[in-house]
Amino acid sequence: MAGRKTAWSKDVLRDLSEGGLDLQVLLEMQRGDKEDDRFEAMLAIEQEKVSWSERILVPIGEHLYVVQKGADRIVKCSCGHEFGDYRQNWKLSAVVYARDTEESLGETYPGPRKCDVEWMGLREYYCPGCGTILEMEAVPPGYPVVFDFLPDLD
Amino acid sequence: MGELKERMLKRDKDLVEGRYPSLELHEQDAVKWEVLYTRLLGIVQEGRETGRLISASPTVREFGECVFCIFTPEGEVAAFSRGILLHFASFAATIKWMLANDYEEEPGIKDGDIFCNNDPVIGGAHSADVATLMPVFYQGKLAAWVGGLTHVMEVGGTEPGGTSPSAMSRYDDGLMFPAQKVGENDRFFNYYHINVSRNTRDGSWWILDDLAKLGGCTKMKKALIDLIDEYGLEYYEKAVYEMIEEGRRFAVNKIKTVFFPGTYRTVNFYDILNAEQPVRFHKDYYIHQPLEMTVTKDGELTLDYDGLSSPGYHSNNSSLICARGLHIYQLLQEVLYDGLFNSGVVQGLELKFPEDSVLNPGIQYACSVWATAKTSAGGCFQRAMSRAYFAKGFREEGFASKAITSAVFAGGVDENDRLFSVSNFEMNSSGGPAMSNKDGMDAANSVWNPEAQLSDIEPFEPIWPLKWLGRGVQTDGGGYGKHRGGATIASLYVIEPPAKFVESGAFMSGDKVFLSAGTMGGYPAPARYRYTMRDTNFAETAENQLPLPHEEGDPADPDFARLLEGRLVRTSGQSASVEFKRYDLIYQTSGGGGGWGDPLERDPEVVVRELNDGLIFASSAEKVYGVVANRVSDEDPYVLDGARTAERRNQIRKERLARAVSTGDFLAKAREKVVAGDFAPIVKEMYNDSFNNSPRFLKEYREFWDLPDTFAGF
Numbered sequence: 001m002a003g004r005k006t007a008w009s010k011d012v013l014r015d016l017s018e019g020g021l022d023l024q025v026l027l028e029m030q031r032g033d034k035e036d037d038r039f040e041a042m043l044a045i046e047q048e049k050v051s052w053s054e055r056i057l058v059p060i061g062e063h064l065y066v067v068q069k070g071a072d073r074i075v076k077c078s079c080g081h082e083f084g085d086y087r088q089n090w091k092l093s094a095v096v097y098a099r100d101t102e103e104s105l106g107e108t109y110p111g112p113r114k115c116d117v118e119w120m121g122l123r124e125y126y127c128p129g130c131g132t133i134l135e136m137e138a139v140p141p142g143y144p145v146v147f148d149f150l151p152d153l154d
Numbered sequence: 155m156g157e158l159k160e161r162m163l164k165r166d167k168d169l170v171e172g173r174y175p176s177l178e179l180h181e182q183d184a185v186k187w188e189v190l191y192t193r194l195l196g197i198v199q200e201g202r203e204t205g206r207l208i209s210a211s212p213t214v215r216e217f218g219e220c221v222f223c224i225f226t227p228e229g230e231v232a233a234f235s236r237g238i239l240l241h242f243a244s245f246a247a248t249i250k251w252m253l254a255n256d257y258e259e260e261p262g263i264k265d266g267d268i269f270c271n272n273d274p275v276i277g278g279a280h281s282a283d284v285a286t287l288m289p290v291f292y293q294g295k296l297a298a299w300v301g302g303l304t305h306v307m308e309v310g311g312t313e314p315g316g317t318s319p320s321a322m323s324r325y326d327d328g329l330m331f332p333a334q335k336v337g338e339n340d341r342f343f344n345y346y347h348i349n350v351s352r353n354t355r356d357g358s359w360w361i362l363d364d365l366a367k368l369g370g371c372t373k374m375k376k377a378l379i380d381l382i383d384e385y386g387l388e389y390y391e392k393a394v395y396e397m398i399e400e401g402r403r404f405a406v407n408k409i410k411t412v413f414f415p416g417t418y419r420t421v422n423f424y425d426i427l428n429a430e431q432p433v434r435f436h437k438d439y440y441i442h443q444p445l446e447m448t449v450t451k452d453g454e455l456t457l458d459y460d461g462l463s464s465p466g467y468h469s470n471n472s473s474l475i476c477a478r479g480l481h482i483y484q485l486l487q488e489v490l491y492d493g494l495f496n497s498g499v500v501q502g503l504e505l506k507f508p509e510d511s512v513l514n515p516g517i518q519y520a521c522s523v524w525a526t527a528k529t530s531a532g533g534c535f536q537r538a539m540s541r542a543y544f545a546k547g548f549r550e551e552g553f554a555s556k557a558i559t560s561a562v563f564a565g566g567v568d569e570n571d572r573l574f575s576v577s578n579f580e581m582n583s584s585g586g587p588a589m590s591n592k593d594g595m596d597a598a599n600s601v602w603n604p605e606a607q608l609s610d611i612e613p614f615e616p617i618w619p620l621k622w623l624g625r626g627v628q629t630d631g632g633g634y635g636k637h638r639g640g641a642t643i644a645s646l647y648v649i650e651p652p653a654k655f656v657e658s659g660a661f662m663s664g665d666k667v668f669l670s671a672g673t674m675g676g677y678p679a680p681a682r683y684r685y686t687m688r689d690t691n692f693a694e695t696a697e698n699q700l701p702l703p704h705e706e707g708d709p710a711d712p713d714f715a716r717l718l719e720g721r722l723v724r725t726s727g728q729s730a731s732v733e734f735k736r737y738d739l740i741y742q743t744s745g746g747g748g749g750w751g752d753p754l755e756r757d758p759e760v761v762v763r764e765l766n767d768g769l770i771f772a773s774s775a776e777k778v779y780g781v782v783a784n785r786v787s788d789e790d791p792y793v794l795d796g797a798r799t800a801e802r803r804n805q806i807r808k809e810r811l812a813r814a815v816s817t818g819d820f821l822a823k824a825r826e827k828v829v830a831g832d833f834a835p836i837v838k839e840m841y842n843d844s845f846n847n848s849p850r851f852l853k854e855y856r857e858f859w860d861l862p863d864t865f866a867g868f
Contacts, residue, residue: 015591016549016550016590016591017549019549019590019591019636019637019751019755020591020757021550021591023592026550026591026592029550030550030551033492034408034411034412034548036411038546038547038548039414039546039547041547042547042549043547058414058545059544059545059547060541060545061544061674061675062590062636062674062675062751062752091817092817092818092821093817094816094817095811095814095815095816095817096814096815096816096817096820097810097813097814097815098820107777108634108677108774108777108778109680109681110630110708110709110710110771110773111708111709111710111711111712112681112683112709112724113630113680113681113683113709114680114681115666115667115668115681116665116666116667116681118666118833118834118836118837119423119425119440119666119667119834119836119837120423120666120667120668122668122677122678123820124810124814125817126810126811126814128811128816130807131806131807131808131810131811132675132752132754132755132807133675133752133753133754133810134674134675134752135673135674135675136671136672136673136675136676136677136678138423138667138668138671138678139421139423140423140440140833140837140840141824141827141833141837142824142827142828142833142837142841142859143421144854144855144858144859145817145821145858146419146420146421147419148418148419148420148541149416149417149418149419149541149545150416150417151414151415151416151545152414152415152416152417152449152450152451
């Protein structure tokens with residue numbers, strides 16, 4: 001598979017990035033060979049989507065990127081909010097809502113469909129800039145914040 | 155030492171030390187080589203279809219719970235059929251075990267021999283996975299093995315149906331044949347099947363499945379011998395090892411291409427609620443499964459479960475062989491699906507399951523309901539590899555956690571005095587996980603068998619006294635998200651006709667915790683439960699032609715509670731077998747898939763369409779998806795109000811920020827509880843167990859919460 005170039009159009013990759021790719025095209029893409037330059041092709045798409053100018057190094061979530069800001073590499077949301085050094089867990093610089101009561105879990109899980117709050121709760125991590133849910137943890141009380149991904153950039 | 159054992163040890167040493175074969179034959183004539191591989195695939199597929207169609211068991215015929223393969227003489231996979239791909243690695247391990255235990259010398263390995271294994275510590279997943287293995291001799295030399303494996307619906311044990319949720323140790327798991335010779339001259343020993351008949355509730359499932367596997371294996375043997383005749387033994391043997399090497403190279407290259415290098419962490423939890431169950435040891439368990447996945451720039455992949463919980467005297471442990479098997483299978487299904495399905499893919503993968511853990515227990519532990527332990531860990535792997543795909547730009551791949559499947563089983567004596575024992579695999583149709591561009595499929599499949607079919611009801615109703623009042627997709631049965639998780643299947647059964655004795659139970663956890671996590675901001679699938687309703691007025695209600703329940707309806711006020719009288723009890727999705735009477739009801743769900751992305755980004759038109767189709771509740775459309783939809787009357791469809799939906803979504807984002815606190819403030823408050831040890835006893839027990847098992851987890855916990863060096867647990 002070495003040296004294989006992407007044949008997907010920018011429109012297709014943009015739809016893929018936004019999560020709205022036509023199902024038939026998606027299936028075709030899943031069945032097809034994987035290209036060696038997909039990463040670069042998708043980085044270009046992502047860079048076009050955001051309104052800020054820092055160079056994206058790698059996307060780490062639906063709205064989160066590691067970007068080059070001067071000499072630093074930081075985590076940044078698509079809305080422009082900056083979280084700090086990518087080697088630190090961005091969640092520690094986010095805002096969080098803990099669904100850890102019967103009432104708060106009951107807002108989203110009716111009747112018997114919620115977990116037992118003594119055993120587990122949900123932590124919804126929001127971007128302080130745009131209020132988007134960036135990540136969610138289903139963990140017991142007292143569980144350390146999970147560092148989902150530390151990319152190897154060097 | 156036997157010749158094969160010596161060859162196996164040498165080969166293993168070569169692979170560990172990186173002495174891989176060349177692809178000389180492929181370079182000489184790639185077409186000949188590729189045709190041979192394709193014909194091997196044809197042979198295993200033909201073996202599978204032969205076995206499946208001979209089998210009398212609806213679990214094998216309808217759900218396809220079987221697999222057939224060709225192995226090298228030393229026990230590496232050369233070709234593998236469709237079916238229970240889980241057994242890709244675990245099946246082969248049985249041959250290696252036999253060679254390591256000097257089977258060449260005693261009992262000997264001869265042409266026409268038949269071996270059986272259903273010991274999960276040796277191969278397979280649990281005692282219900284019964285494997286048949288036969289050596290293939292060519293001109294007096296052992297040239298290959300062929301094998302078939304089916305999930306057998308009755309294997310003895312504490313409960314009917316092949317799986318025993320109340321098993322407290324290996325010795326409750328059922329009748330086991332640890333790599334035993336069970337036949338010669340292509341025929342099973344009579345006393346072997348006498349043993350099966352007398353030590354299981356209904357030996358016909360096992361015996362008829364044996365005949366199905368013998369049929370499939372015999373056909374494969376003959377086809378393989380013809381193939382070797384055509385290609386020559388020397389070419390065949392050399393080409394097969396080249397194919398395995400090609401599988402290894404493909405795996406390394408693919409991982410290098412599609413995964414972004416880095417360190418990924420995920421965690422899952424599952425519950426085992428035995429304190430209130432009719433089992434020997436009344437104790438609940440809370441299992442912790444942390445995963446660290448490392449991908450290097452060279453395509454090396456390591457999975458490390460350091461910190462994993464200990465095994466326990468419950469049925470939800472997984473043997474090491476089985477845990478390895480599932481992870482290898484997941485890699486095959488989700489990443490290496492376009493490569494060669496053989497043992498080569500295993501060679502570039504490092505799997506670390508701590509000793510004396512739920513994924514690597516001692517021999518004494520029960521593995522009957524292995525699937526919870528392993529598929530829950532699989533959810534960690536799925537989310538980690540999904541993020542690795544995502545970062546590299548391959549967003550057509552990857553997904554949130556898959557569901558952990560359920561099953562309902564029953565046994566007893568029917569109205570004609572016939573002993574019966576049946577496990578219904580319809581609950582294999584759990585919800586698929588959401589992807590970055592697609593919702594999870596409703597009522598899709600199980601983690602371990604991508605081809606598991608929902609099955610018709612008709613093959614089951616004559617063989618057990620559970621009759622379907624309804625079967626459908628559970629409303630809001632998957633995790634919310636920009637793309638939602640697939641919804642679980644749900645069934646409502648009534649006991650009918652009046653069997654002389656009926657016991658029934660079900661397996662799978664997820665009552666106290668969410669099992670199928672979401673990702674990228676998506677929600678987990680709902681917690682799971684099961685209802686039983688006894689002493690009902692079902693007969694009178696039916697007699698009077700009053701409405702009968704067919705589904706759950708409103709989870710806060712289920713249809714069966716609203717329309718019938720009786721003793722309604724909500725139990726864990728995993729329930730030990732208990733007696734049922736005529737007209738008792740059972741409601742069972744499986745699991746939904748996790749959601750992907752923020753639900754406020756879901757297409758509002760899709761939300762309204764699903765609301766009108768009864769796939770989601772009006773409350774979740776409004777509260778979770780922020781969609782405003784109106785209808786003129788209860789009889790009319792909802793219509794989207796686009797402008798108010800946009801306003802409502804903006805409002806929800808503001809409400810989120812208003813109720814949230816900085817993570818620092820949240821942690822400062824949470825730390826007070828950590829310092830005070832203010833958790834439920836089961837939570838403290840879970841932490842203490844992991845601290846005890848992993849100095850690294852203890853150290854990280856201490857550092858995260860800024861606890862003194864003296865902190866050693868709660």
